[in-house]
Amino acid sequence: MPRKTLRLDSRDRNTKRGEMTAAGDVLISMKDIERVFYTDEVETHALSDVDLEIRKGEYVSIEGPSGSGKSTLLSIIGLLDSPSDGQYLFKREAVETLNISQRAVIRNREIGFIFQSFNLIGDLTVYENVELPLTYRAMSGSERKQRVQQALERVGISHRTRHYPSQLSGGQQQRVAVARALAGNPSILLADEPTGNLDSQNANAVMELLGELHREGATICMVTHDPRFAQHAERGIHLFDGRVVTKSEAAKSMADSAANRTF
Numbered sequence: 001m002p003r004k005t006l007r008l009d010s011r012d013r014n015t016k017r018g019e020m021t022a023a024g025d026v027l028i029s030m031k032d033i034e035r036v037f038y039t040d041e042v043e044t045h046a047l048s049d050v051d052l053e054i055r056k057g058e059y060v061s062i063e064g065p066s067g068s069g070k071s072t073l074l075s076i077i078g079l080l081d082s083p084s085d086g087q088y089l090f091k092r093e094a095v096e097t098l099n100i101s102q103r104a105v106i107r108n109r110e111i112g113f114i115f116q117s118f119n120l121i122g123d124l125t126v127y128e129n130v131e132l133p134l135t136y137r138a139m140s141g142s143e144r145k146q147r148v149q150q151a152l153e154r155v156g157i158s159h160r161t162r163h164y165p166s167q168l169s170g171g172q173q174q175r176v177a178v179a180r181a182l183a184g185n186p187s188i189l190l191a192d193e194p195t196g197n198l199d200s201q202n203a204n205a206v207m208e209l210l211g212e213l214h215r216e217g218a219t220i221c222m223v224t225h226d227p228r229f230a231q232h233a234e235r236g237i238h239l240f241d242g243r244v245v246t247k248s249e250a251a252k253s254m255a256d257s258a259a260n261r262t263f
């Protein structure tokens with residue numbers, strides 16, 4: 001369904017923001033992204049020189065050991081955080097030119113987040129959790145209801161709508177979180193270690209679900225440190241110490257750091 005929100009970029013007259021971009025169009029484009037954190041006189045270069053492009057319809061994994069900058073990168077992609085330097089274009093629009101409320105609109109409409117710890121609100125029911133992001137939009141109650149029900153059906157949890165998160169298993173909670181992300185019909189799903197708090201059976205089920213969503217056309221960017229799950233994606237980006245490296249460089253760096261730890 002067409003949704004218009006913000007003014008159009010002059011270069012972008014044929015793709016109004018919020019309307020479906022054609023499969024293959026560039027959705028995310030990053031160049032020379034840096035992110036530096038300053039704490040107690042310590043300077044952490046969480047990301048350095050990161051270039052990244054994600055096209056509509058792709059399923060991309062971001063892999064790397066703990067502390068390599070995966071969550072930082074995903075937060076920047078999802079407009080939860082801003083780079084210290086570099087250029088980020090979301091649907092060809094320079095993110096740095098957007099004000100706080102424009103960024104919030106993009107997060108709400110264009111991006112579906114799925115976190116390791118589910119991030120459901122404990123005193124809202126399953127239904128209310130999925131509905132919540134939609135209440136920030138100008139949308140009729142009947143459309144909201146239809147979207148929530150469709151999303152819950154899609155993840156196979158429509159028999160639990162009146163339950164509270166604490167009454168569900170971890171696997172069920174993550175399904176609800178996926179439904180919440182889907183209900184807004186976002187341009188991209190961002191998942192940060194979505195299986196990290198799940199046993200292997202539930203983890204596999206969530207990965208299957210993401211794979212199905214991708215085959216149905218969803219664009220997905222998933223952070224994982226588990227190579228088995230990374231294989232579900234079409235393409236992998238490997239991070240090491242905040243830099244994008246090739247798969248073989250990543251393997252070598254891992255081996256070197258393991259060797260340094262041992263001896």
Ligand SMILES: Nc1ncnc2c1ncn2[C@@H]1O[C@H](COP(=O)(O)OP(=O)(O)O)[C@@H](O)[C@H]1O
Pocket residue numbers: 037038039044045046064065066067068069070071072073
């Ligand atoms: N808010 C922050 N303040 C200071 N340092 C941070 C912050 N967030 C992340 N870092 C540091 O940046 C690096 C990358 O972190 P992160 O992106 O969370 O890695 P990963 O998700 O790959 O485990 C780590 O060294 C981490 O300690």
Ligand SMILES: [Mg+2]
Pocket residue numbers: 070071072
């Ligand atoms: Mg992380």
